[in-house]
Amino acid sequence: MPDPESRPSAAVTSPSVEVRSATAEEMPAVIAQASRQLGMSTDSFGGMSPEWTTCVFVDGEVATTYGAWPLQIRFNGPAVPIEGVTWVSTHPAHRRKGYLRAVVRKHFEQMRERRQAAIAALHPAWMAIYGRYGYASITTRTTYTVAPRDIQWRHPVEIPGRVREVDLETEFGLLVDVYRRYREERNALIHRGRAMWDAGPTGKPPAGHRQVVLAYEEDGEPLGYVVYHHGPGVERDRAGASQYLQVTDYFAMTPAAHQALWTILGGYDNVAEIRRPNAGPDDPLPLMLVEPRMLNARTQDGIMARLVNVEDALPLRPYPVATELAFELVDGFCDWNDGKWRLQTSLSPGGGSVERHEGDVDLRLGVDTLAQLAFGRISATEAAAAGLVDRVRDESVLTRWDAAWRTAYPPHESEHTW
Missing domain, CATH: 3.30.1050.10 (SCP2 sterol-binding domain)
Incomplete structure (x- = not known):
């Protein structure tokens, strides 16, 4: 019997590892990989140019995906360029090998060389991952879950204007105008392209829900709007309302606009709860209500930023x-x-x-x-x-x-x- 020790061993070769942008031909594989690892439909991954990506390829196959949108953010008033990091994923077979670290380093080095943007930002899956690269949480967001009956004003204000329904097909510009005026002197709000509106605030509602867009106007000038959808979805073990109302976008510029819009939201008798995510830390609603604790406010971290x-x-x-x-x-x-x-x-x-x-x-x-x-x-x-x-x-x-x-x-x- 041959001695096992004397058998020729199989050649062991090191994998070929590349850290670079994807090509146009490689983008479908990059999207498929990011979709699988992030648990999102491939339809959510449109619009990314290959040159905005930085990926790891191992023996020609996608191991780590990473992209950065060229965005603008309000920085204590003025708009400044940032790189909005997204599509971050690594195939399970290639984790714990330092590939993400290599990608982040290359991206930051490229940002330094180009000097087109000095700040990177992202929505973290886990803060601990990005903290090791110098990111820090710079915003908080608050979610309200409130029953319509609890929208009661402590100090009602005069409402000189009116609330009307907006047709998104013909009046989309009204929302853009209010958002732009609101963000003018603000801090950390992102400039929205049409794709951002369509993918988020004005996107298609869940099956069985109706989308509504309302604007508050005074003398024909829009001073606030709310986008929401409502329909079934609240499970109850007793009789009562079984619908919920989900606010997907909301901006108001005056106390009257706030109270006028929220009064409408509080008027839905078939709704058990209003869900309003992404309220800012200076949102005035808690100060306006008779019982602000009924908002059941829950605050969590928002985006992280990195001074590159x-x-x-x-x-x-x-x-x-x-x-x-x-x-x-x-x-x-x-x-x-x-x-x-x-x-x-x-x-x-x-x-x-x-x-x-x-x-x-x-x-x-x-x-x-x-x-x-x-x-x-x-x-x-x-x-x-x-x-x-x-x-x-x-x-x-x-x-x-x-x-x-x-x-x-x-x-x-x-x-x-x-």
Whole structure:
């Protein structure tokens, strides 16, 4: 019998691993892979150009998918370019091999080279995954689940206008106009293309539900709108209403617009509950109701952002005061950000500057914490209380930093379409 040890062993070859953009011919395979791993229909993956992707191919087959939409976000008022990361998936056979890390690194290096956008953002499946790459949560979203009968006003306001139904086919521009005016001075709202509207707020409702679009107007000027659908879907073990009403988009610019639109929503006798996701942290509804606890408000994290190129990102937003902030930044993933910096703030977007610094600094912080400060998600004082900054030079530093990073509005982003 031959000695097993003497048998020639099969040749072991290392797989060919490529980190690159997909070609047009490879896009169907990329979409199929992302669809399977993310549990979404392939119909949800349209519009992505091959050059916006960064993927891992192992022996010519798709292992990791990743894409980045060129988007614009409101950054304490002005619109700035960002890369909206999406389509992130890895085939189970190729996980825990560092492929996603390689893709993210290549994407960030390309962003630095191109200098077209200094910030990346995404909707995280798990915050822990992206925190290791320097991302931080910059928005929160609140979901209301309220019975129509609980829409009762603590201080009813005069309603000088009227609510009317909107025909999406002929009056889609009305919604766009209200949304654009609302976001003008806001913080973290995304600019919507038509595909975003169609895939999200104005998309097809579930089977058996009717979609309704209402606008509030005064003297012919739209000051708010709500898009919703309603129909069966509430299981009950006793008699009563069995429908629910799902708000898919809502923006109102005045107290009268808020109360007029919500009064209509509260008038559905066959609806057991109104579900309103994505309310912002400064949404006035809780302050308006007699019993705000009946909103059953639930708050969770929203999008995460990453300052890929700090030198370019920080001057993009306006600041409430003109001052100088010196800090030591810790960034273990993008080493070009690591080290000491001096930020000269400006009241005008693009008017400030960020330069390398060799002197004393006010404090030290991580790039994830800096993103939260830049978008106004937290203050420097809150960051210090959570242990997110250290080596604070003196007590006055936090007060000065709080004033410098303050935003006109808290960050709020309401999309799930990228």
